[in-house]
């Protein structure tokens with residue numbers, strides 16, 4: 001627990017009226033009128049016109065450890081997460097070895113604790129080795145010290161409907177959720193980008209929207225049939241939004257995420273042949289971008305999740321066809337949400353707190369503190385907080401990010417908003433916009 005005292009001077013919780021917020025002993029110790037809180041023995045953070053949010057929670061992060069520490073480690077990825085305003089991340093299971101046993105998820109959990117930047121919640125694989133053949137030991141992972149509640153073969157689709165049905169049934173026992181990477185493999189063999197006008201023109205094999213939509217349609221019906229909870233990863237097409245909207249109207253227990261990149265980038269970028277824009281699911285059309293924004297605004301899409309997918313230079317700086325799928329996202333997510341949803345008037349800051357903190361925490365069944373459960377910041381709560389300067393503008397420099405990999409699709413792009421400070425249980429993990437080097441625990 002932190003012994004440091006901080007006064008956040010004139011911060012605006014959820015974009016509301018300014019107050020001073022005092023953090024002491026790991027909790028919010030006092031909330032006063034602006035300019036009033038006693039700063040003796042405290043570190044003052046000048047926060048006038050800064051928005052105070054609950055610490056962000058990412059339901060979909062690739063940390064690459066164990067196995068690909070050359071692309072990212074738990075320490076480097078969680079440091080990048082803190083820089084992006086996160087206080088918790090769910091670490092995807094497609095590591096090497098795969099996180100398909102209690103041993104591996106506990107290893108990732110402990111590495112997260114040691115690093116101390118954010119709370120790391122390991123995701124467990126649905127099938128052994130992500131091979132799609134037999135169920136992994138879901139119960140053992142749920143009962144482990146890592147308390148796994150989210151299960152996913154992300155990177156691969158659980159395409160066998162019988163296995164998917166069994167997984168959905170199984171996770172009910174511990175209130176878990178299956179997070180599906182919706183991609184019908186037979187419809188996407190050799191696929192390199194979205195199937196459409198652009199793929200035809202540039203001559204790359206297309207990944208049709210129906211390959212995503214067919215799996216989502218099947219899975220919502222399976223979830224209804226067995227009465228379980230389903231989560232759809234990185235939904236990217238207008239048709240997917242429609243299916244989820246229909247499923248929710250029927251009372252099916254489904255939640256869905258959209259990535260920041262699918263909120264703004266389109267398949268037109270494939271014309272550059274720059275593999276920075278190669279991702280799974282692929283960047284879609286402008287009509288799809290509009291549909292996912294609308295879905296996020298009307299609550300059909302529950303959350304924004306980064307799908308932070310770091311890759312080494314070797315795996316990305318090559319021709320499009322040979323490059324790995326994926327882009328980094330932890331350090332730009334909040335800015336992209338501000339640009340596409342807040343600055344356009346489609347979401348308020350309290351909506352942002354919902355889609356980037358309270359809703360992902362609820363879906364992942366993690367205790368991120370009452371503030372992160374959607375309540376306004378209040379005295380006595382664990383101080384998991386993010387302070388944002390929405391008026392700042394920054395140019396993204398792929399070589400100067402905190403993540404160990406440089407594969408951002410926003411290199412050289414100006415984005416609004418900057419994370420000024422992040423606090424994990426009252427300890428500053430980020431101050432003045434930079435990670436705090438020393439990690440004291």
Ligand SMILES: NC(=O)N[C@@H](CC(=O)O)C(=O)O
Pocket residue numbers: 062094154155156181278279280281307309310325326327
């Ligand atoms: N999104 C990606 O393009 N890649 C992810 C896997 C995934 O999320 O499907 C990865 O692990 O690199």
Ligand SMILES: [Zn+2]
Pocket residue numbers: 154155156181233234280281
């Ligand atoms: Zn995926």
Ligand SMILES: [Zn+2]
Pocket residue numbers: 060062092154155307309
């Ligand atoms: Zn992913």
